[in-house]
Amino acid sequence: MKKIAILGSTGSIGTQTLDVVSRMPEHFEVVGLAAGNNVDLLLEQVHAFKPQWVSAGNEALADRIRAEAPQGVRVLSGEAGLTEIASHAGADYVVCSLIGSVGLKSTLAAIEAGSDIGLANKESLVTAGHLVMDKAKRRGVSILPIDSEHSAIFQCLNGEDVSTINRLIVTASGGSFRHLGREELTGVTVEDALKHPNWSMGAKITIDSATMVNKGLEVIEAHWLFGLPYDRIDVMLHPESIVHSMVEFVDTSVMAQLGNPDMRVPIQYALTYPKRVVSPATPLDLLKQGTLHFKPMDFDRYPCLLLAYEAGRSGGTATTVYSAANEVAVARFLRKEISFLAIERIIEDVLAKHAGISDPDLETILETDAWARSEASASEV
Numbered sequence: 001m002k003k004i005a006i007l008g009s010t011g012s013i014g015t016q017t018l019d020v021v022s023r024m025p026e027h028f029e030v031v032g033l034a035a036g037n038n039v040d041l042l043l044e045q046v047h048a049f050k051p052q053w054v055s056a057g058n059e060a061l062a063d064r065i066r067a068e069a070p071q072g073v074r075v076l077s078g079e080a081g082l083t084e085i086a087s088h089a090g091a092d093y094v095v096c097s098l099i100g101s102v103g104l105k106s107t108l109a110a111i112e113a114g115s116d117i118g119l120a121n122k123e124s125l126v127t128a129g130h131l132v133m134d135k136a137k138r139r140g141v142s143i144l145p146i147d148s149e150h151s152a153i154f155q156c157l158n159g160e161d162v163s164t165i166n167r168l169i170v171t172a173s174g175g176s177f178r179h180l181g182r183e184e185l186t187g188v189t190v191e192d193a194l195k196h197p198n199w200s201m202g203a204k205i206t207i208d209s210a211t212m213v214n215k216g217l218e219v220i221e222a223h224w225l226f227g228l229p230y231d232r233i234d235v236m237l238h239p240e241s242i243v244h245s246m247v248e249f250v251d252t253s254v255m256a257q258l259g260n261p262d263m264r265v266p267i268q269y270a271l272t273y274p275k276r277v278v279s280p281a282t283p284l285d286l287l288k289q290g291t292l293h294f295k296p297m298d299f300d301r302y303p304c305l306l307l308a309y310e311a312g313r314s315g316g317t318a319t320t321v322y323s324a325a326n327e328v329a330v331a332r333f334l335r336k337e338i339s340f341l342a343i344e345r346i347i348e349d350v351l352a353k354h355a356g357i358s359d360p361d362l363e364t365i366l367e368t369d370a371w372a373r374s375e376a377s378a379s380e381v
């Protein structure tokens, strides 16, 4: 019986994690749930899974939970609630599925507490990969990737040493505007940007897929998870999202992991690793699928991916700035304050103003994150 806590339980990954867990009640006990504003869903989850610890986005929402939750449940709120649940709920395993760099402190807290981590929150690795990986190594904690591409790479590696890898090939769908040229992106709408061709996901990552920032974040995530330099992490366009990523080994063998796009598969694998168990996902029928397509990445069409490689190669605080500026720009786009193309201009603008700091500690990361957010909020590109 694994005791698990889920940070971001009301989101796309959080709800699918609970779906996976609910099918294996003999293997998992949910001890902690944390979310932001969706208190109705959080309360439903509290009644269904009976965790001992719960956290909501603020005190007013926490009070609502206190009024309606079963007696004995400890109800917390805000950032302190997230870190408290990560540290003290008694979880053996913490699923980090918050969105954005707000996930960093609680991911670090869960690692410090010695829990294994199911990591969906890629932004915590992008903003502070060296701190997260160093702490995991020191505490002897496993970080199991939930992101589909990194789960695929992890499965292809299957324990083989990193020295046997030639390169990683991360696949990219092309996002919701993949049928449009750059000149056609002026004036595209939020509603259309939110229509991912293959996956149903939260709003922020869906916009990140359309700008190719998602792949930029994933290249940096792969660098930290698998310890490879950026010139050995390639991205390939693959419109069907059936091959979730590949590993080319030194002997030229290429291993790929395939499956229908269904996040319950990588979530479940991260939870049950090293075991494989029956999944509710629909098995892949390659004969029905027919053809799979692969194309080289077009960096002129997707300049945000190039910015990610540049930030990753610069190292230090550059990736913190890339991720934080993007978060603010995406939020502004979703509020319809700026155009789709302004997202990439803001990231580029804030990165250009940033004087990088190497080997930053947590305080420096948090200061840089706040600086990049304020610059991106004020940017009038």
Ligand SMILES: NC(=O)C1=CN([C@@H]2O[C@H](COP(=O)(O)OP(=O)(O)OC[C@H]3O[C@@H](n4cnc5c(N)ncnc54)[C@H](OP(=O)(O)O)[C@@H]3O)[C@@H](O)[C@H]2O)C=CC1
Pocket: 007, 008, 009, 010, 011, 012, 013, 014, 034, 035, 036, 037, 038, 039, 056, 057, 078, 082, 097, 098, 099, 100, 102, 120, 121, 122, 123, 146, 147, 148, 199, 200, 201, 202, 203, 204, 205, 263
């Ligand atoms: N969705 C997917 O299929 C995939 C997602 N990922 C990654 O997983 C992570 C989560 O993505 P996704 O599930 O799509 O995101 P969602 O937006 O669907 O969910 C985000 C979750 O975080 C909570 N949250 C947000 N801000 C706060 C805050 N300040 N305090 C407490 N809780 C907060 C939300 O709570 P509430 O809604 O209650 O406010 C919600 O539970 C991201 O890093 C994403 O890149 C990776 C691969 C696939």
Ligand SMILES: CC(=O)[C@@H](O)[C@H](O)COP(=O)(O)O
Pocket: 147, 148, 149, 171, 172, 173, 174, 175, 199, 205, 208, 209, 210, 214, 215, 263
């Ligand atoms: C499901 C998942 O892992 C997402 O990160 C997905 O990969 C997004 O698709 P693209 O970024 O390839 O459009």
Ligand SMILES: [Mn+2]
Pocket: 147, 148, 149, 218
């Ligand atoms: Mn992914």
